[in-house]
Every structure is written in structure tokens, then in C-alpha cells.
Amino acid sequence: MNQMRDPEKTKKAILESALQEIHRKGFTGASVNDILKATGLTRGALYHHFPTKKDLGLAVMEMISQDMAQMWLAPLEQCQDPINCLQQILRQARQTLKEQDIILGCPLNNLAQEMSPQDDDFRIRLAAMYNRWRQGVAQALERGQAAGVVDRAVEAYAAATFFVASLTGCRGLAKTAQSPEILGLCAGTLARWLETLRA
Amino acid sequence: MNQMRDPEKTKKAILESALQEIHRKGFTGASVNDILKATGLTRGALYHHFPTKKDLGLAVMEMISQDMAQMWLAPLEQCQDPINCLQQILRQARQTLKEQDIILGCPLNNLAQEMSPQDDDFRIRLAAMYNRWRQGVAQALERGQAAGVVDRAVEAYAAATFFVASLTGCRGLAKTAQSPEILGLCAGTLARWLETLRA
Amino acid sequence: MNQMRDPEKTKKAILESALQEIHRKGFTGASVNDILKATGLTRGALYHHFPTKKDLGLAVMEMISQDMAQMWLAPLEQCQDPINCLQQILRQARQTLKEQDIILGCPLNNLAQEMSPQDDDFRIRLAAMYNRWRQGVAQALERGQAAGVVDRAVEAYAAATFFVASLTGCRGLAKTAQSPEILGLCAGTLARWLETLRA
Amino acid sequence: MNQMRDPEKTKKAILESALQEIHRKGFTGASVNDILKATGLTRGALYHHFPTKKDLGLAVMEMISQDMAQMWLAPLEQCQDPINCLQQILRQARQTLKEQDIILGCPLNNLAQEMSPQDDDFRIRLAAMYNRWRQGVAQALERGQAAGVVDRAVEAYAAATFFVASLTGCRGLAKTAQSPEILGLCAGTLARWLETLRA
DNA sequence: ACATTCGGGACGGCCCGTTCCT
DNA sequence: AGGAACGGGCCGTCCCGAATGT
Numbered sequence: 001m002n003q004m005r006d007p008e009k010t011k012k013a014i015l016e017s018a019l020q021e022i023h024r025k026g027f028t029g030a031s032v033n034d035i036l037k038a039t040g041l042t043r044g045a046l047y048h049h050f051p052t053k054k055d056l057g058l059a060v061m062e063m064i065s066q067d068m069a070q071m072w073l074a075p076l077e078q079c080q081d082p083i084n085c086l087q088q089i090l091r092q093a094r095q096t097l098k099e100q101d102i103i104l105g106c107p108l109n110n111l112a113q114e115m116s117p118q119d120d121d122f123r124i125r126l127a128a129m130y131n132r133w134r135q136g137v138a139q140a141l142e143r144g145q146a147a148g149v150v151d152r153a154v155e156a157y158a159a160a161t162f163f164v165a166s167l168t169g170c171r172g173l174a175k176t177a178q179s180p181e182i183l184g185l186c187a188g189t190l191a192r193w194l195e196t197l198r199a
Numbered sequence: 200m201n202q203m204r205d206p207e208k209t210k211k212a213i214l215e216s217a218l219q220e221i222h223r224k225g226f227t228g229a230s231v232n233d234i235l236k237a238t239g240l241t242r243g244a245l246y247h248h249f250p251t252k253k254d255l256g257l258a259v260m261e262m263i264s265q266d267m268a269q270m271w272l273a274p275l276e277q278c279q280d281p282i283n284c285l286q287q288i289l290r291q292a293r294q295t296l297k298e299q300d301i302i303l304g305c306p307l308n309n310l311a312q313e314m315s316p317q318d319d320d321f322r323i324r325l326a327a328m329y330n331r332w333r334q335g336v337a338q339a340l341e342r343g344q345a346a347g348v349v350d351r352a353v354e355a356y357a358a359a360t361f362f363v364a365s366l367t368g369c370r371g372l373a374k375t376a377q378s379p380e381i382l383g384l385c386a387g388t389l390a391r392w393l394e395t396l397r398a
Numbered sequence: 399m400n401q402m403r404d405p406e407k408t409k410k411a412i413l414e415s416a417l418q419e420i421h422r423k424g425f426t427g428a429s430v431n432d433i434l435k436a437t438g439l440t441r442g443a444l445y446h447h448f449p450t451k452k453d454l455g456l457a458v459m460e461m462i463s464q465d466m467a468q469m470w471l472a473p474l475e476q477c478q479d480p481i482n483c484l485q486q487i488l489r490q491a492r493q494t495l496k497e498q499d500i501i502l503g504c505p506l507n508n509l510a511q512e513m514s515p516q517d518d519d520f521r522i523r524l525a526a527m528y529n530r531w532r533q534g535v536a537q538a539l540e541r542g543q544a545a546g547v548v549d550r551a552v553e554a555y556a557a558a559t560f561f562v563a564s565l566t567g568c569r570g571l572a573k574t575a576q577s578p579e580i581l582g583l584c585a586g587t588l589a590r591w592l593e594t595l596r597a
Numbered sequence: 598m599n600q601m602r603d604p605e606k607t608k609k610a611i612l613e614s615a616l617q618e619i620h621r622k623g624f625t626g627a628s629v630n631d632i633l634k635a636t637g638l639t640r641g642a643l644y645h646h647f648p649t650k651k652d653l654g655l656a657v658m659e660m661i662s663q664d665m666a667q668m669w670l671a672p673l674e675q676c677q678d679p680i681n682c683l684q685q686i687l688r689q690a691r692q693t694l695k696e697q698d699i700i701l702g703c704p705l706n707n708l709a710q711e712m713s714p715q716d717d718d719f720r721i722r723l724a725a726m727y728n729r730w731r732q733g734v735a736q737a738l739e740r741g742q743a744a745g746v747v748d749r750a751v752e753a754y755a756a757a758t759f760f761v762a763s764l765t766g767c768r769g770l771a772k773t774a775q776s777p778e779i780l781g782l783c784a785g786t787l788a789r790w791l792e793t794l795r796a
Numbered sequence: 797a798c799a800t801t802c803g804g805g806a807c808g809g810c811c812c813g814t815t816c817c818t
Numbered sequence: 819a820g821g822a823a824c825g826g827g828c829c830g831t832c833c834c835g836a837a838t839g840t
Contacts, residue, residue, distance in 0.1 A: 007819080026313060029227045032812065043813085044820035053813065104316050112375040113312045114225060117303050127376050161372065161381060162365070162388035169368025173360065176311040177326050182360060189361035193392060206802065231829060242830090243803045251830065405797065424711060427625045430834065442799045445835070502714050510773040511710045512623060515701050525774050559770065559779060560763070560786035567766025571758065574709040575724050580758060587759035591790060602816055604823060629808065639825050640809090646823085650808065 011049045013039045018060050023107045026114050027057050027122075057111075058121065064107045065129045073136040081149045082140035083198060086163065087191050094187060102183060105175035109168050134160045141197070151199045159197060166190050210248045212238045217259050222306045225313050226256050226321075256310075257320065263306045264328045272335040280348045281339035282393050285362070289386055301382060304374035308367050333359045340396070350398045358396060365389050409447050411437045416458050421505045424512050425455050425520075455509075456519065462505050463527045471534040479547045480538035481596060484561070485589050492585060500581060503573035507566050532558045539595070549597045557595060564588050608646045610636045615657050620704045623711050624654050624719075654708075655718065661704045662726045670733040678746045679737035680795055683760070684788050691784060699780060702772035706765050731757045738794070748796045756794060763787050 017038040021030045032053055036046060050056040072089060079085040104110070108129065115122035137160035144150030167190060174183035216237040220229045231252055235245060249255040271288060278284040303309070307328065314321035336359035343349030369385035415436040419428045430451055434444060448454040470487060477483040502508070506527065513520035535558035542548030565588060572581035614635040618627045629650055633643060647653040669686060676682040701707070705726065712719035734757035741747030764787060771780035 010819085024316065026225075026227065026317075028225065029317065042821060044822080046820095047814070048819055051814090105312060109371065110312060113304060113309060113371055116375045116377070117223065118225075118228070123375065123377070130372060130375055158384050158388050161385050162369070162392075165368035165372040165385045166361070166365040167368065168371055169364035169366070170361070172308065172312055172367060172371070173329060173364040176315045176322065176329055178315070178322070185357050186360050186364045189357050193361075193395075196392075196395060209802080230827090232827085241804050243805065243833090245803095246831075247802055408797080422714065424623075424625065424715075426623065427715070429832080431832080440799050441835080442839095443797075446798065449835090451834070503710060507769065508710060511702065511707060511769055514773045514775070515621065516623075516626070521773065521775070528770060528773055556782050556786050559783050560767070560790075563766035563770040563783045564759070564763040565766065566769055567762035567764065568759070570706065570710055570765055570769070571727060571762040574713045574720065574727055576713070576720070583755050584758050584762045587755050588763075591759075591793075594790075594793060602823065607823080628806085630806085639827095641812090641826060642824050644810075644824090648809085 007049070010039075010041065010045060014041065014046055014049060014056070015059060015063060018056050019063060019107070022057065022060055023104050023110065027111060028114065028118075030057075054119070054121070057115075058125065061108075061111055061122065061125060064111070065125075068108055068129065068133065072133060076136050076140040079140055079143075080147065082137075082144040083150065083194050085140065086137070086194055090167075090187055090191055094184065097180075097183075099180070102171075102174055102180050103178050106168060106171045109172065130164065134164050136160075137163055145199075149199055150197055154197050163190070163194070166193075206248075209238075209240065209244055213240065213245055213248060213255070214258060214262060217255050218262060218306070221256065221259055222303050222309065226252075226310060227313065227317075229256075231255075253318070253320070256314075257324065260307075260310055260321065260324060260328075263310070264324075267307055267328065267332065271332060275335050275339040278339055278342075279346065281336075281343040282349065282397060284339065285336070285393055286390050289366075289390055293383065293386060296379075296382075298379070301370075301373055301379050302377050305367060305370045308371065329363065333363050335359075336362055344398075348398055349396055353396050362389070362393070365392075405447070408439065408443055412439065412444055412447060412454070413457060413461060416454055417461060417505070420455065420458055421502050421508065425509060426512065426516075428455075430454075452517070452519070455513075456523065459506075459509055459520065459523060462509070463523075466506055466527065466531065470531060474534050474538040477538055477541075478545065480535075480542040481548065481592050483538065484535070484592055488565075488585055488589055492582065495578075495581075497578070500569075500572050500578050501576050504566060504569045507570065528562065532562050534558075535561055543597075547597055548595055552595050561588070561592070564591075604646075607636075607638065607642055611638065611643055611646060611653070612656060612660060615653050616660060616704070619654065619657055620701050620707065624708060625711065625715075627654075629653075651716070651718070654712075655722065658705075658708055658719065658722060658726075661708070662722075665705055665726065665730065669730060673733050673737040676737055676740075677744065679734075679741040680747065680791050682737065683734070683791055687764075687784055687788055691781065694777075694780075696777070699768075699771050699777050700775050703765060703768045706769060727761065731761050733757075734760055742796075746796055747794055751794050760787070760791070763790075 014035065017035045018030070020038070021035045025031070030053075032043070032046065035056075036042060046056070050059065071093065075089055076082065076085060108126070111122065112126045112130070116126060117123075134157070138156040141150050141154065141156040141159060145152050145154070145156065150156075167187070170183060170186035170190060173186060174180065213234065216234045217229070219237070220234045224230070229252075231242070231245065234255075235241060245255070249258060270292065274288055275281065275284060307325070310321065311325045311329070315325060316322075333356070337355040340349050340353065340355040340358060344351050344353070344355065349355075366386070366389060369382060369389060372385060373379065373382035412433065415433045416428070418436070419433045423429070428451075430441070430444065433454075434440060444454070448457065469491065473487055474480065474483060506524070509520065510524045510528070514524060515521075532555070536554040539548050539552065539554040539557060543550050543552070543554065548554075565585070568581060568584035568588060571584060572578065611632065614632045615627070617635070618632045622628070627650075629640070629643065632653075633639060643653070647656060668690065672686055673679065673682060705723070708719065709723045709727070713723060714720075731754070735753040738747050738751065738753040738756060742749050742751070742753065747753075764784070767780060767783035767787060770783060771777065
């Protein structure tokens with residue numbers, strides 16, 4: 001029937017569909033059948049590209065982490081004032097976030113909360129991603145200190161950790177409340193906290 | 200065999216076991232069979248007390264919320280200086296938290312992140328619990344403002360929201376990292392942020 | 399609530415409801431809960447009067463067999479011409495049978511077909527009932543032979559057996575077809591066969 | 598473990614085992630687990646071939662009906678004297694019937710009596726099978742009338758109906774009595790009744 | 797005599813992940 | 819590259835019966 005064989009497209013389609021499903025239902029709750037249903041493919045196709053459901057999940061996680069890196073790490077690297085920069089990204093994030101994205105929460109955090117205690121392969125990769133994120137913020141802050149725009153008394157690493165944690169927490173709270181307003185309120189306070197780091 | 204008919208004990212035993220299992224595996228991943236296995240009971244007993252897995256999950260959630268209320272809301276009510284108080288609870292929490300509790304994360308947040316988008320019955324109750332928490336903190340801050348120990352410029356509701364979100368985020372980050380140190384680092388920063396609220 | 403305590407009434411009500419349910423769903427398929435639901439009683443009442451579901455089933459079977467005896471055996475005993483008599487009962491049976499009774503089939507045969515291979519307590523009683531029935535017909539035929547209205551060459555026992563079997567078969571066929579017409583057609587042929595027994 | 602991938606064999610094995618179990622316990626009483634246990638297969642295999650127990654039951658019914666057709670319909674089609682023919686099949690049937698087959702009764706009739714009032718999908722198919730059987734006998738009788746070996750006064754359709762019903766009834770009676778003798782007695786009378794149809 | 801509560805146990809449908817086969 | 823077959827687990831349901839009340 002479907003004589004159109006294009007491994008790249010197939011793989012991409014599976015990943016895309018899996019991302020949706022996992023975002024919606026979590027990894028455990030995600031149904032391989034439903035993932036396939038959305039693509040029109042069958043089990044054989046999937047297990048050709050991804051030996052197990054876990055492999056698929058890890059691949060999806062990789063995708064997500066790249067999105068995250070592009071949104072947070074890339075801009076931070078070429079940044080004069082990290083505080084302005086972080087506030088800017090924060091604003092931008094809130095604008096691009098759709099209703100659905102608020103309800104479903106941060107896909108990375110969802111996976112982290114669900115899978116960290118379940119599976120070390122997930123956990124190690126997830127921890128690495130969060131480390132990269134925190135490191136990115138910390139280094140930007142340190143550059144800010146060197147440039148004299150961030151208070152030297154600030155412990156960059158601790159502040160970066162708190163920033164990432166709080167942001168994640170804000171998004172989690174908004175998810176449970178299904179409320180963009182709460183996200184705004186919470187992110188606003190976070191932005192104001194950033195001000196306390198200035199030189 | 201079972202010469203002991205004690206419904207209260209039975210129900211308690213099921214709830215206790217379910218709490219453990221759900222904390223470990225999440226609600227979706229929790230196996231009713233394993234919950235039962237740990238109690239020595241069979242499906243009939245469970246079905247009598249909790250018609251469905253969901254009912255069981257909701258009951259477990261209720262338990263958790265009571266623990267939370269006892270830890271946070273009760274102390275806050277009779278509190279002269281809410282900031283000292285929150286810092287105090289924070290310290291206490293970190294001391295009672297066991298290695299396992301850090302790895303597994305906050306059971307309430309776990310449920311919230313997993314179930315909010317999946318099921319409205321869970322979500323509504325979870326949202327209500329977080330609201331109560333935030334309200335409790337906000338009201339304590341307001342009382343602090345009236346008593347002159349908290350800066351009147353502080354918006355109590357926003358600060359409370361941020362506090363709850365950040366704390367949750369800290370615990371989530373520590374869970375993924377499986378690191379008590381990160382929890383300490385993050386909570387320390389949160390405690391210091393509280394200082395900025397003083398009059 | 400229901401302060402009306404009348405053990406006889408209660409027992410009767412249970413039996414009546416059980417008869418309905420068993421007739422409709424068979425013994426295995428019959429639900430004790432549903433039997434009780436129709437009476438407004440609870441499990442305690444039932445298990446007070448009938449220690450097990452099987453006991454209840456056997457009691458229902460006894461009821462049915464009495465109906466059967468009243469319809470077939472009583473009239474046959476005071477009967478000049480057994481052939482006329484059997485034809486008469488046949489006609490009468492078809493008139494009293496309601497649509498529902500045709501669809502659900504003969505309750506005695508239903509039980510016999512379902513339970514005979516499953517349970518010896520049922521089977522022995524059921525076999526005894528069919529024996530009584532056959533004996534009743536056979537003895538009537540013999541009296542007919544003595545009276546000169548039935549052909550002496552007829553083997554009464556074999557003829558009675560065939561009569562009972564055929565009648566049961568006719569009703570079974572009509573049940574599957576859900577067709578009163580087929581029952582009429584089949585019973586008519588059976589009535590004509592009776593003519594061949596005349597002296 | 599199972600190095601043998603042979604869907605045809607698997608399906609056949611399931612059907613065979615299900616036939617046994619259903620014949621023994623009835624459809625409602627049949628345990629899918631026991632059916633599986635006898636084959637060494639697991640639920641997954643069954644679910645692949647038969648999505649539900651009902652589907653399995655219908656497939657088993659189909660098998661039975663083919664056996665029946667082969668035994669009764671095929672021989673009748675090429676038959677000079679239908680009365681001789683029917684008597685011949687009757688004798689043959691009694692010889693091939695084993696002790697067990699008498700105790701358990703006719704599988705087709707068992708299903709018909711159990712399932713007709715419960716499920717229309719069963720009932721419609723069962724009614725169709727009995728119709729085919731009756732039609733087959735009726736047409737054979739009509740050919741006999743054309744050939745001059747069957748009395749023209751006989752109403753073929755009514756006679757065929759009675760024949761099928763009586764035979765079924767005989768087997769049912771023998772089942773309850775667990776008595777091959779009764780089956781012989783009853784079938785003998787039926788065979789003699791066939792004589793009354795001759796020209 | 798009856799209601800209520802409690803619990804053991806089985807069953808069926810579903811689905812998942814995987815391996816074989818085409 | 820992918821379709822079909824299969825092993826196995828899990829959950830919700832329900833049923834029956836026993837142990838208590840009243």
C-alpha cells in the first residue's frame with residue numbers, strides 16, 4: 001500500500017507524534033498505539049527505528065533539550081547584561097507559550113519529575129540538561145560580574161540554581177492551576193528578584 | 200486465615216501502601232497488585248473500600264494534603280513573624296526529609312505534575328490544595344505587615360505564590376539531581392529572598 | 399426501615415425473583431445481587447434462608463417441578479383417554495404460554511441442559527423429574543391400553559419417552575427461532591403422531 | 598521458548614480447546630484462562646486472533662455448524678430415499694457418539710439453549726443453522742415425494758421441523774439421564790415415526 | 797429475621813513490548 | 819522496512835460468602 005519509503009520522514013513523524021503524546025500523557029501513560037495511530041504507521045515501523053519504547057522516549061527527550069538550549073543557552077552566551085537578558089527571555093517565553101503549553105507544563109520538567117526516580121538512563125540525561133542550564137545561567141552571571149553589572153557578592157552558581165528551580169516551579173504551579181495569570185504573577189516576582197542581583 | 204476483621208486497619212494499611220507505591224512509581228505507574236501484595240490483602244478488600252484505582256489515588260492525595268497542612272498551615276497561623284516562621288519551617292523540613300524523600304520528590308507535586316492534565320478530579324483538588332497553601336502564606340505575610348515586621352510594599356499574594364512555586368521547584372531540581380546539596384543551596388537562596396520582604 | 403418481618407413472604411419473594419432471574423440468565427449467569435435488587439432485600443436475608451446460591455437454585459428447581467407436575471401429571475391421572483388428554487394439555491399449554499415464555503424456553507429444560515453436566519445434585523433431581531413425567535405419561539398410556547383406547551402394540555414407556563423428548567425439543571427449537579409459529583407447527587405434528595398410538 | 602510461529606496452528610489450537618471447554622461448561626461458564634491453559638498459550642495470542650470471548654464463541658459455533666452440516670446435509674443431498682437415509686444417519690450418529698458426547702449433549706443445542714435469549718448475534722446464527730438443517734431435511738423429503746417414495750400427503754416442512762426438534766429433544770433427555778439407553782429408545786421411536794411418512 | 801460490612805478470589809478486556817516473518 | 823503473531827501484565831468488575839450488627 002504505502003510504498004513511500006522514506007526512513008528520515010518516518011523517524012521524524014514518529015518522534016513528532018511521540019513528543020505530543022508524551023507531553024500529554026507522560027512517558028508511562030503514553031500509548032505506543034496512539035503514537036502510531038497519529039502517524040498511520042504500525043508497530044513494525046516504530047520498532048525498526050527505536051528498539052524499545054524507552055529508546056523512543058530518550059530520543060524525544062533529546063529533542064526537547066535542544067529546544068531548551070536554543071531558547072536559553074544560545075541567547076545567554078552573547079549577552080552584555082545577563083539580568084536584562086534573562087528578563088527578556090522570560091518575557092519572550094511567556095509570549096510564545098500557548099494555552100496548551102501552560103496546561104501541559106514544561107515537557108522537560110514533566111519528564112524529569114516522572115522519570116527521575118524510575119530510570120537512571122533518563123535521570124542522568126535529565127540531570128545533565130538541568131546542569132547545562134544552570135551552568136549557562138551561572139556563567140552569564142559571572143560574566144556580568146566581570147562586566148560590573150552584577151553584584152560581586154552574588155554567588156552565581158546558587159543564584160542560577162534558584163532561578164532555574166523557581167522558574168520551573170512557577171510553570172508547575174500554573175499548570176496545576178491551569179492559569180496563565182499565576183504564571184505571570186510568579187514570573188513577575190522572579191523577574192523582580194533578578195533585580196536584587198544587580199551591582 | 201484472616202481472623203482479624205478490622206476495617207479501619209485495613210483501610211489504613213491500603214492507604215499507607217498505596218502512598219508508598221504512588222510516591223515511588225507515580226499514579227499511572229503504580230500497580231494495584233503491588234499495593235495489595237504489600238498489605239497481604241486481595242482485590243476484594245480494596246474494591247470494598249475504594250471502588251477504583253482513582254478513588255484510591257484521591258484518598259491518598261487527601262492524606263498527603265493533610266500532612267502538608269499540618270506542616271505549613273498550622274504553624275503559620277500562630278506566628279508573630281512570618282518570615283522567621285517560614286525560614287524555621289524550611290529548616291525543619293530539610294532536617295526531617297530523608298534521602299529517599301529527596302530522591303522521590305514532593306508527593307503532592309509529583310501528583311500535581313502527573314495528574315493535572317490527565318484528570319479534572321485530581322486537578323481541581325490539587326489546585327485547591329496549592330491555593331490553600333498560598334493563601335496560608337499570604338495571610339501570614341499580611342498579618343506580618345499589620346504587625347510591622349513585613350514591608351507594606353510587598354504584595355503578599357504574589358510573594359506567597361512565588362514562595363510556594365520556588366520551594367516546589369527547588370525540591371524538583373534536587374530530585375532530578377538526586378542531590379541534597381542542591382536542595383540546600385536552593386532553599387538557602389529562597390530563605391535569603393525572604394529577608395528582602397522584611398520591613 | 400423495613401420493619402415488616404415475615405419470613406414466609408421473604409422466602410417466597412426471593413424464590414420468585416430468583417425464578418425470573420434464572421429463567422432469564424440461566425443459573426450460572428444469574429446474579430444474586432440482581433435477584434436481591436428486585437426484592438429490595440439484601441444479602442443477609444438471602445443467605446439466612448438459603449446458605450448458598452446452589453441451595454437457592456435447587457429450591458427454584460423444586461418450584462418449577464411442582465408447576466410441571468400440576469400441569470401434566472395431575473390431569474393425566476384421572477383420564478379416560480390419555481391421547482385426548484395429552485392433546486388437550488398440549489393445546490392448553492400453548493394458550494397459556496406467553497411470548498416471553500417462548501423466547502426464554504422451558505425453565506426445567508433450561509436448567510437441565512445447563513446444569514446436568516455441571517453438578518450432580520442438580521442432575522439427579524432433574525433426572526428424577528423427567529422420570530416422573532415419563533412415568534406419568536407411560537402409566538396413562540397403559541391405562542389407555544387396558545381401557546382399549548390405546549393400541550396394545552405400543553410400548554408405553556418408549557412412547558412416553560419420545561413424547562416428552564419431542565415436546566421439549568419443539569419448545570427448544572421455538573426458543574432459538576423466537577417463533578410461536580414453529581412451536582405450533584412442531585406441536586401439531588406431535589399431536590398427530592399421538593393419533594398413531596390409538597387402538 | 599516458542600520457536601513455532603504458526604498462526605494457523607495457533608488459531609486451530611485455541612478453537613479446539615475452546616470447543617472442549619464450552620462443550621463442558623457452557624459459554625458463560627467457560628473460562629478463557631482454562632482454554633488458554635490447555636493450549637499453553639497466553640492471553641496475548643488469543644486476543645490477537647479473537648478480540649473478545651464472544652468472538653471466540655461465535656467462531657466455535659461456526660465450527661460446530663460445519664460438523665453438523667457435514668453429517669446431515671451433505672449425505673441428504675445425494676439420496677434416493679430420504680427416509681432410509683435419515684434412519685441411516687441416525688444409526689451412524691449413535692455409533693460415533695461417545696459416552697462423553699451423550700453426557701455433554703449436542704454442542705449446537707447447548708449453545709442454542711444457553712445463548713439464544715442472551716445474545717442476538719448468537720441467536721441469529723443459531724437460528725440460521727437450525728433453519729438450514731430443517732430445510733435440508735424438508736427438501737430431501739420433497740425429492741422423496743417427487744420420486745414416489747414419500748407420501749404426498751406429508752407436509753415436508755412440518756415433518757422436517759418435527760424431526761429436528763425430536764432428535765434434539767432425545768439427545769437432551771439422554772443427557773440429563775446420562776443414559777445411552779434412553780437415547781436409543783427415543784431415537785428408535787423417532788426412526789419408526791419416519792416409517793409413517795412412506796408412500 | 798434481617799441488614800451491613802467486609803474480604804477472597806476469579807474473570808475478561810485491554811494494552812504493551814517484542815520477536816518473527818515477509 | 820514494516821506487518822503479523824505472541825507473551826505477559828494490569829485494572830476494573832463482580833460475585834459469592836462470612837462475619838458482624840440490630
